[in-house]
Amino acid sequence: MADAPQHDPHAPHTPFSGRALRGALGRFGTGVTIVTCLDAAGRRVGLTANSFNALSLSPPMVLWSLRLASPSLPAFRAAGHFAINVLAEAQVHLSRRFASPVADKFAEGQWTSGEGGAPVLDGSAAVFECQAEAQHDHGDHVLFIGRVVRIAEHALPPLLFHGGHYRKLGEGV
Numbered sequence: 001m002a003d004a005p006q007h008d009p010h011a012p013h014t015p016f017s018g019r020a021l022r023g024a025l026g027r028f029g030t031g032v033t034i035v036t037c038l039d040a041a042g043r044r045v046g047l048t049a050n051s052f053n054a055l056s057l058s059p060p061m062v063l064w065s066l067r068l069a070s071p072s073l074p075a076f077r078a079a080g081h082f083a084i085n086v087l088a089e090a091q092v093h094l095s096r097r098f099a100s101p102v103a104d105k106f107a108e109g110q111w112t113s114g115e116g117g118a119p120v121l122d123g124s125a126a127v128f129e130c131q132a133e134a135q136h137d138h139g140d141h142v143l144f145i146g147r148v149v150r151i152a153e154h155a156l157p158p159l160l161f162h163g164g165h166y167r168k169l170g171e172g173v
């Protein structure tokens with residue numbers, strides 16, 4: 001049975017519920033990243049994000065989005081650089097940690113300082129270090145666009161996310 005539409009007085013009228021939308025979006029399988037930066041006081045900030053995607057090859061640009069209500073938002077708004085750490089399968093515990101409001105997210109994992117001090121995670125499948133290029137507020141999220149200034153890649157099994165669950169890479173089709 002279809003979900004009853006939710007009655008949020010601030011939401012524009014849509015013919016589907018927020019839950020149905022999240023369910024449909026979740027059918028799009030993705031990788032998982034931890035996006036990081038330094039805040040104005042030099043503290044490390046990061047969160048799990050699967051909204052990451054390629055934007056442009058030449059010049060090299062990538063994008064991701066952050067919900068407006070996130071406590072990490074002021075740091076990313078002000079940061080000159082951010083790093084996208086593409087997680088390997090073995091890093092699922094870090095994905096869970098960085099998707100939770102724990103006090104010191106960076107107490108686990110081996111971190112180094114990348115461009116502009118943005119934290120780079122050892123053992124990631126790939127890293128995209130970015131200069132902040134643009135940000136656009138749309139709906140309840142901010143779209144961040146970065147110009148890629150350094151990359152790293154490692155042949156590790158990736159962490160995947162589909163249907164609200166973490167997944168492993170299966171057989172090719």
Ligand SMILES: Cc1cc2nc3c(=O)[nH]c(=O)nc-3n(C[C@H](O)[C@H](O)[C@H](O)COP(=O)(O)O)c2cc1C
Nearest residue numbers: 047048049050051065066067070071072099100161
């Ligand atoms: C697999 C996965 C993907 C996520 N992707 C995003 C995302 O793209 N953007 C976002 O704002 N939150 C995303 N989240 C939720 C954040 O990780 C979560 O709200 C986290 O607590 C945000 O950190 P904050 O408390 O500093 O805002 C995702 C969570 C998971 C588990």
